[in-house]
Amino acid sequence: MAARLRSNSSDRQRLIAAVRERFGESVAVTDPHDIAPWLNDWRDRYHGRSDAILAPKATDEVAAIVTMAGQLGVPLVPQGGNTGMVGGATPPEDGSALILSLRRMNRLRSISADNNLAVAEAGMILANLHDEAGKVGRRFPLTLGARGSCTIGGLISTNAGGTQVLRFGTMRSLVAGIEAVLPDGTIHSGLSGLKKDNRGYSLDQLLIGAEGTLGIVTAAALKLVPAATARAVAWVGVASPQAALKLLRSLDTGTRQIEGFELVPADSLALVLKHVPGTRSPLESDSRWHVLIEATAHEGDESPDKVLDALLGQALASGLAADAVVAANEAQAEAFWKIRDSISEAERAEGPTLAHDISVAVETMPDFMVDAAAQVERAFPGAIASGFGHLGDGNVHFHVRAGTRTAPDWYDAEGPAISRLVHDLVTAAGGSISAEHGIGQMKRDEFKRLAPPGRIAALRHIKQALDPAGIMNPGKLIA
């Protein structure tokens, strides 16, 4: 693979001038104050530079900009809500790329309850899509913490997951078609809403999870499901991750209404109660592990409260659950979710924490979590390792806290070695070092270290084939 493309300043200025001339002054933002917030990633770990944010208003403008960027040899970094976890939307430090923001392409082009389909532009914010779907009695069944600022384009480019994957899958399974600008300036139009189309390799599927390295997603047709008529949220104490998985299996045989199943270790709960004001433990008893369960009803379904009451009653009777409570009302349901959503924040308040977004096969995860935590704590005595999150997807956020090893330089001094150990353990277990966040800048070297060479070669060949000049999101994934 060729060395990374680096533009020179005069070519960047030429691109900015050409964009302004064709599409108006406002399409190229060059005031450093306006650019500054978009140069760093959400976790503030990656810091880039850029002469301009190009913010086109329509797909043909994106296509023209990509074409000109290719001619001038100026790399582009596509950016949506800039809420990514792996530095995938942060421009390179050398300032040789321009940011291409989709923020102005935020229209809902169409929505049809009959067809269960919405066509949204890439810059549309997820929460807005939720609202629009709700207005027509439908639901877009993917959600995550950043829903108020993350965008459709970013969700597609990272194949986002979230807390409802159990029932509805990741973004990949919710995309019915994509419109994108390929690196040569071609507009790929996949929005026709065909349910069946076998005309060769799926560019849609190739662009999902490509992190903007193969083109710029400009719009997508997205699948909707019927609006939920009710939900019930339960908090359950269990003895172990193994017991939690058995509980999930038993729920699965009794109902198809379970949408969320989030594992929470006792020490994560304790940190939330300690650091996050207004939180209280849902159960009075102590358990080493907890599970937050959400069940949902569509029209014609049984009441999810009744479903959870009945199934959790059985689980308590059989000893699979140690204790359980179903939220009495929506406020309590929200309070349960707040605990789950506050774990990362509480851990950071306690001290330095390294996050790992990993997956293994679902049935392997309970043992893996326990074994991997023990191995990390043995190798780094005093550190505290545990996993929480989407057990039913085989995906936990495996966090290692500095514990008694806390030191000002802990991240730099021990972080890489700890993460390497975690990634080695995951790889040995046949798992993934990136379950739902992507590779971006953060995991690029680890990905290269651990992926089979044949896979890296195949990915590079694809990248080289579609973006021979290397103008799309340099320095990310394998670029």
Add this chain to the structure above:
Amino acid sequence: MAARLRSNSSDRQRLIAAVRERFGESVAVTDPHDIAPWLNDWRDRYHGRSDAILAPKATDEVAAIVTMAGQLGVPLVPQGGNTGMVGGATPPEDGSALILSLRRMNRLRSISADNNLAVAEAGMILANLHDEAGKVGRRFPLTLGARGSCTIGGLISTNAGGTQVLRFGTMRSLVAGIEAVLPDGTIHSGLSGLKKDNRGYSLDQLLIGAEGTLGIVTAAALKLVPAATARAVAWVGVASPQAALKLLRSLDTGTRQIEGFELVPADSLALVLKHVPGTRSPLESDSRWHVLIEATAHEGDESPDKVLDALLGQALASGLAADAVVAANEAQAEAFWKIRDSISEAERAEGPTLAHDISVAVETMPDFMVDAAAQVERAFPGAIASGFGHLGDGNVHFHVRAGTRTAPDWYDAEGPAISRLVHDLVTAAGGSISAEHGIGQMKRDEFKRLAPPGRIAALRHIKQALDPAGIMNPGKLIA
């Protein structure tokens, strides 16, 4: 793109000898009598030649063969059950390629009811997978007429559809992971069963529907669903395709148990009754259009008979359905399906028929079918055009019968012009000239004629990137 790779005879013999030396005599079949049945496609429209069928028993043998074929410059044509509809598994006429048959790789490697997952080798026959899933109380929810001979690898490589796509999607949505040999001999191992894995471009998704032009699928992890506990099949008379779609929408709001919804025009029914012994009309009344509906129950679901009785009662009352009958028993249900499955056979018995496997957006299909049939019949007076099949997927088999234009050379004389007209109409409607059968040899030229040049270029770049020597399935799709 480079000219198509053509091997010379001595290199082919060298490959055959090397395969025999490494893996045994029986892995290279060279007796012309044994090869003959595999040189023609199922419809007997494409006829190829080949010195040998290589039939390896394991993935590492496939990898070794692909590596040697690359070194010797001998193209390979992957073949499963050889039931494809577009000549995609037929070797070139010049005999320069060898067939690589997956028939001996037909093991079920594993199956887990808990995980709803089966790992099957590429040569496993679909009906056998159905049986194996049934033994553990599960179901693989994709089926089609060729289920007794088509294979998992072929189903993946053509992204097969069938009659249950409405509820469970095409093969693409049922694949959890793929093992394949890439053109450079690399084994891509995607069978780990991870539900979430965001480590770059999805090679699994790229191989689905690639028709063997990017590598050879050797095994797949496949999603299972709970076994059905009951089914009900109804036959309904409706006034028009528009009414049929309205009926489907009304069923969709009342239940999620509908798995099949197949549109049958009155003249197709008449031809079946005329040509297929033992068939009789399900309804005593006459309708211009008919629909076969299948509803299924899983444990805990309502009885599908009752569901259909109630919903069809409403449809009759509202005038959406003109007449309806729910099969009284399994024999009658089979009889209804036999009518649907015999349409192609009955049409061929009546006279020359051109088949087109097309799709447009679901809501567009009713008008499209009627308009396109009128246009074809206007352009070719005396010919009879109509569509039948998967209305709920926006996919019908649009057949044009020669009618009064019947002549010995009708296929050659008028076929291409008729098909071009149909494809032009589909393309103008934003649809696909291949909904579920693929491109193969049959539609290669039409695909090139009608696809946007940028799409063709992107596909060629991908092909060139992964198979620079052109050894994988020459002459198919865009190869």
